[in-house]
Amino acid sequence: EAGVTQFPSHSVIEKGQTVTLRCDPISGHDNLYWYRRVMGKEIKFLLHFVKESKQDESGMPNNRFLAERTGGTYSTLKVQPAELEDSGVYFCASAGGLYSPLHFGNGTRLTVT
Protein backbone atom coordinates (compact mmCIF):
# COMPACT_ATOMS: atom_id res chain seq x y z
CA GLU A 1 0.00 0.00 0.00
CA ALA A 2 1.12 3.56 -0.58
CA GLY A 3 2.33 5.35 2.51
CA VAL A 4 1.50 8.78 3.84
CA THR A 5 2.64 11.41 1.37
CA GLN A 6 3.32 15.03 2.11
CA PHE A 7 3.82 17.93 -0.26
CA PRO A 8 5.98 19.93 -0.60
CA SER A 9 9.03 18.34 0.96
CA HIS A 10 10.62 21.74 1.49
CA SER A 11 9.24 25.26 1.51
CA VAL A 12 11.09 28.52 1.99
CA ILE A 13 8.92 31.60 2.40
CA GLU A 14 9.27 35.11 3.74
CA LYS A 15 7.72 36.30 6.95
CA GLY A 16 4.16 37.42 6.31
CA GLN A 17 3.56 35.09 3.39
CA THR A 18 1.14 32.19 3.28
CA VAL A 19 2.02 28.53 2.91
CA THR A 20 -0.21 25.51 2.51
CA LEU A 21 1.01 22.03 3.34
CA ARG A 22 -0.74 18.97 2.06
CA CYS A 23 -1.01 15.46 3.43
CA ASP A 24 -2.43 12.38 1.75
CA PRO A 25 -3.00 9.65 4.34
CA ILE A 26 -3.00 5.93 3.73
CA SER A 27 -6.24 5.02 1.98
CA GLY A 28 -8.91 3.98 4.45
CA HIS A 29 -7.28 5.58 7.48
CA ASP A 30 -9.90 7.67 9.24
CA ASN A 31 -7.45 9.15 11.75
CA LEU A 32 -5.14 11.88 10.52
CA TYR A 33 -2.72 13.82 12.69
CA TRP A 34 -0.49 16.83 12.25
CA TYR A 35 2.68 17.19 14.32
CA ARG A 36 5.67 19.50 14.10
CA ARG A 37 9.22 19.53 15.30
CA VAL A 38 10.71 22.95 15.87
CA MET A 39 14.43 23.65 16.27
CA GLY A 40 15.37 20.03 17.00
CA LYS A 41 13.08 19.82 19.98
CA GLU A 42 10.40 17.26 20.72
CA ILE A 43 7.74 16.45 18.18
CA LYS A 44 4.58 18.24 19.25
CA PHE A 45 0.99 17.39 18.48
CA LEU A 46 -1.01 19.95 16.52
CA LEU A 47 -4.35 18.36 15.78
CA HIS A 48 -6.28 15.17 15.05
CA PHE A 49 -8.97 14.52 12.47
CA VAL A 50 -11.37 11.63 12.48
CA LYS A 51 -12.62 11.54 8.93
CA GLU A 52 -13.47 15.18 8.18
CA SER A 53 -14.08 16.22 11.80
CA LYS A 54 -11.55 17.85 14.08
CA GLN A 55 -11.37 15.52 17.07
CA ASP A 56 -8.72 17.46 18.95
CA GLU A 57 -7.06 20.72 17.94
CA SER A 58 -5.59 21.56 21.33
CA GLY A 59 -2.06 21.67 19.93
CA MET A 60 -2.66 24.36 17.33
CA PRO A 61 -0.41 27.25 18.40
CA ASN A 62 -2.62 30.15 17.33
CA ASN A 63 -5.21 31.26 14.81
CA ARG A 64 -2.63 31.73 12.07
CA PHE A 65 -2.84 27.98 11.59
CA LEU A 66 -5.83 26.47 9.80
CA ALA A 67 -6.26 22.78 9.07
CA GLU A 68 -8.89 21.23 6.89
CA ARG A 69 -9.82 17.76 5.75
CA THR A 70 -12.69 18.18 3.36
CA GLY A 71 -14.28 14.89 2.39
CA GLY A 72 -12.25 13.01 4.94
CA THR A 73 -9.42 12.20 2.57
CA TYR A 74 -6.40 14.50 2.19
CA SER A 75 -5.70 17.31 4.61
CA THR A 76 -4.18 20.76 4.29
CA LEU A 77 -2.47 22.89 6.89
CA LYS A 78 -2.31 26.58 6.08
CA VAL A 79 -0.11 29.07 7.87
CA GLN A 80 -1.17 32.67 7.28
CA PRO A 81 0.72 34.90 7.83
CA ALA A 82 3.86 32.92 8.54
CA GLU A 83 6.22 34.03 11.32
CA LEU A 84 9.87 33.15 11.91
CA GLU A 85 9.00 30.84 14.81
CA ASP A 86 6.87 28.69 12.49
CA SER A 87 10.02 27.24 10.94
CA GLY A 88 10.37 23.53 11.52
CA VAL A 89 9.39 20.15 10.15
CA TYR A 90 5.69 19.45 9.86
CA PHE A 91 4.73 15.79 9.96
CA CYS A 92 1.47 14.22 8.99
CA ALA A 93 0.47 10.78 10.22
CA SER A 94 -2.48 8.50 9.75
CA ALA A 95 -3.84 5.49 11.56
CA GLY A 96 -6.62 3.03 10.96
CA GLY A 97 -7.73 2.88 14.58
CA LEU A 98 -7.40 5.17 17.56
CA TYR A 99 -4.68 3.04 19.12
CA SER A 100 -3.05 1.68 16.01
CA PRO A 101 0.55 2.73 15.35
CA LEU A 102 0.81 5.96 13.44
CA HIS A 103 2.22 5.91 9.92
CA PHE A 104 4.16 9.08 9.24
CA GLY A 105 4.93 10.95 6.08
CA ASN A 106 8.43 12.24 5.34
CA GLY A 107 7.51 15.68 6.58
CA THR A 108 7.58 19.17 5.12
CA ARG A 109 10.54 21.30 6.14
CA LEU A 110 9.28 24.87 6.42
CA THR A 111 11.73 27.74 6.60
CA VAL A 112 10.42 31.23 7.24
CA THR A 113 12.98 33.97 6.54
Added chain:
Amino acid sequence: AQSVAQPEDQVNVAEGNPLTVKCTYSVSGNPYLFWYVQYPNRGLQFLLKYITGDNLVKGSYGFEAEFNKSQTSFHLKKPSALVSDSALYFCAVRDKPSSGSARQLTFGSGTQLTVLP
Protein backbone atom coordinates in the same frame (compact mmCIF):
# COMPACT_ATOMS: atom_id res chain seq x y z
CA ALA B 1 -0.79 15.47 31.51
CA GLN B 2 1.30 12.79 29.90
CA SER B 3 5.01 13.30 29.23
CA VAL B 4 8.06 11.48 27.96
CA ALA B 5 11.71 12.03 28.81
CA GLN B 6 14.68 10.89 26.78
CA PRO B 7 17.60 11.89 28.99
CA GLU B 8 20.31 11.44 26.36
CA ASP B 9 20.50 13.66 23.30
CA GLN B 10 23.26 11.50 21.84
CA VAL B 11 24.30 7.89 22.25
CA ASN B 12 27.44 6.48 20.65
CA VAL B 13 28.17 2.78 20.50
CA ALA B 14 30.64 0.61 18.63
CA GLU B 15 29.35 -1.75 15.98
CA GLY B 16 28.65 -5.18 17.42
CA ASN B 17 28.16 -3.89 20.95
CA PRO B 18 24.79 -3.85 22.69
CA LEU B 19 22.90 -0.56 22.66
CA THR B 20 20.36 1.03 24.98
CA VAL B 21 18.34 4.18 24.35
CA LYS B 22 16.59 5.35 27.49
CA CYS B 23 13.01 6.52 27.92
CA THR B 24 10.88 7.31 30.95
CA TYR B 25 7.26 8.33 30.88
CA SER B 26 4.49 9.82 32.96
CA VAL B 27 0.78 9.17 32.39
CA SER B 28 -2.31 9.25 34.54
CA GLY B 29 -3.50 5.79 33.57
CA ASN B 30 -1.97 2.72 31.97
CA PRO B 31 0.33 3.62 29.10
CA TYR B 32 0.55 2.70 25.46
CA LEU B 33 4.26 3.05 24.65
CA PHE B 34 5.93 3.31 21.27
CA TRP B 35 9.35 3.65 19.72
CA TYR B 36 9.83 5.32 16.35
CA VAL B 37 12.98 5.80 14.29
CA GLN B 38 13.75 8.61 11.86
CA TYR B 39 16.41 8.23 9.20
CA PRO B 40 17.77 11.38 7.52
CA ASN B 41 15.20 13.16 5.34
CA ARG B 42 12.61 10.51 6.06
CA GLY B 43 9.50 10.30 8.18
CA LEU B 44 9.19 8.45 11.42
CA GLN B 45 8.99 4.69 11.15
CA PHE B 46 7.26 2.54 13.73
CA LEU B 47 9.60 0.14 15.55
CA LEU B 48 7.56 -1.44 18.32
CA LYS B 49 4.83 -0.89 20.87
CA TYR B 50 3.77 -2.00 24.32
CA ILE B 51 0.10 -2.23 25.13
CA THR B 52 -0.21 -5.02 27.66
CA GLY B 53 1.20 -8.43 28.41
CA ASP B 54 4.85 -9.45 28.32
CA ASN B 55 7.15 -6.69 29.53
CA LEU B 56 9.71 -7.47 26.83
CA VAL B 57 8.48 -6.34 23.43
CA LYS B 58 10.20 -7.35 20.20
CA GLY B 59 10.07 -5.11 17.16
CA SER B 60 11.55 -4.44 13.76
CA TYR B 61 15.23 -4.72 12.79
CA GLY B 62 16.14 -6.76 15.88
CA PHE B 63 15.14 -4.06 18.36
CA GLU B 64 13.36 -4.78 21.60
CA ALA B 65 12.14 -2.72 24.53
CA GLU B 66 11.53 -3.52 28.16
CA PHE B 67 8.54 -2.07 29.96
CA ASN B 68 9.20 -1.44 33.65
CA LYS B 69 6.13 -0.18 35.46
CA SER B 70 7.81 0.50 38.79
CA GLN B 71 10.49 2.62 37.15
CA THR B 72 8.09 4.05 34.52
CA SER B 73 10.65 3.23 31.86
CA PHE B 74 10.58 1.80 28.36
CA HIS B 75 14.20 1.53 27.25
CA LEU B 76 15.01 0.49 23.70
CA LYS B 77 17.66 -2.20 23.29
CA LYS B 78 19.48 -4.20 20.68
CA PRO B 79 22.02 -6.96 21.45
CA SER B 80 24.39 -6.12 18.60
CA ALA B 81 24.41 -2.68 16.95
CA LEU B 82 24.86 -2.12 13.23
CA VAL B 83 26.22 1.01 11.54
CA SER B 84 22.90 1.18 9.68
CA ASP B 85 21.09 1.61 13.01
CA SER B 86 22.46 5.15 13.21
CA ALA B 87 19.38 7.39 13.27
CA LEU B 88 17.18 9.54 15.49
CA TYR B 89 15.01 7.57 17.91
CA PHE B 90 11.82 8.83 19.50
CA CYS B 91 9.93 7.35 22.42
CA ALA B 92 6.22 8.16 22.62
CA VAL B 93 3.32 7.52 24.98
CA ARG B 94 -0.43 7.55 24.90
CA ASP B 95 -2.65 6.88 27.88
CA LYS B 96 -5.54 4.48 27.75
CA PRO B 97 -8.64 6.56 28.24
CA SER B 98 -11.35 5.58 30.64
CA SER B 99 -13.91 7.69 28.84
CA GLY B 100 -13.18 6.65 25.30
CA SER B 101 -11.99 10.07 24.25
CA ALA B 102 -9.03 10.33 21.97
CA ARG B 103 -5.55 10.99 23.30
CA GLN B 104 -2.75 12.24 21.16
CA LEU B 105 0.72 10.74 21.07
CA THR B 106 3.29 12.57 23.20
CA PHE B 107 6.89 12.31 22.01
CA GLY B 108 10.20 12.67 23.71
CA SER B 109 12.83 15.03 22.35
CA GLY B 110 14.65 12.27 20.51
CA THR B 111 18.02 10.54 20.91
CA GLN B 112 20.57 10.55 18.12
CA LEU B 113 22.17 7.11 17.95
CA THR B 114 25.52 6.83 16.23
CA VAL B 115 27.00 3.39 15.68
CA LEU B 116 30.71 3.60 15.01
CA PRO B 117 32.35 1.10 12.65
